[in-house]
Amino acid sequence: MSRNFPPVGNWELVRDYEIVCAVVADRKTTVAAQRLGMSQSAVSRAIAAIEKRRGKTLFHRESGRLLPTAEALDLYREGSAALSTLATLAGRRGEDRTERLVVTAPPTLLQYFLVATVSDFARLHPNVTVSLAIAGIENLAGVVAEGQAAVGLADAAVMHSGIATELLLDTDVVCVMPVGHHLAAKPWIGPYDLDDEDYITINRKHSLRSSLDRVFSEAGVRPHTVVETDVAMAAVEMVRSGLGVSVLNPFPIVRDRMDGLVVRPFSPTLSIRTNIMLPANAPLPVATRRFVDFLKERSRAALAAMLANIASGPDTR
Known part of the structure; x- marks a missing residue:
């Protein structure tokens, strides 16, 4: 034309x-x-x-x-x-022109997934300057919709008329516990296993929290909550220290090395969608499209590593 x-x-x-x-x-x-x-x-x-x-x-x-x-x-x-x-x-x-790309995500996604991914992307695309910014779940959509960031990542339900979403990963939650925990011998964990167990829970502003509360309520069980946090990587570190167990999205916390941790599937299945958030009603610049495609490529590799860790036995390294 x-x-x-x-x-x-x-x-x-x-x-x-x-x-x-x-x-x-x-x-x-x-x-x-x-x-x-x-x-x-x-x-x-x-x-x-x-x-x-x-x-x-x-x-x-x-x-x-x-x-x-x-x-x-x-x-x-x-x-x-x-x-x-x-x-x-x-x-x-x-x-030949230098382009700037601002990417935002909650702390866990940024630290455990974006840091390494952006490093590799920057080496492949030296003419694109990527800026990483932390944003809470409650602020992410607004940051992207208002043009303060070109790309956002979120693993919680986010509704906003100013953003469009593309699926990055669809994962099922897992139970994470310290090595040596008495539940580590079980092939999978259900709500009855967690009754009165010391438990690290995600903050109520996350959609996962309401889903888990409903599962526990329907089963008539009540884990013993010792800490509530809105940062998944904080929950992981507290589990590693032996404070209790937690039920979390395995992406991106279940990685190549899980020193001191055991990961087991959780039943009933609760699926978590990790989405890429983009400004709505605006064509994507070339650099942004390349970065989004790169994110999807790296997420597939992360998924393979996660599945291997979930299927393996306790990590005692």
């Missing part, structure tokens, strides 16, 4: 493309202004002027965000192609 690229010398149209593309990608004039080297008010005035010239609305404002219309998305696709062509003609291929 042919495209109408800006004629030579029509730099006003080129600037229109740059501004629209930045606002579609970032969805906030404050972030787009930083990218463009302009003030926020200048970006707002420029968008208003472009809308006036075209006679069409490009963005709708919702909860402090700018949601692109179909016209804006068409301009984004057209502008991206035009700007890429101009960059090539100027001898500045897109691959």
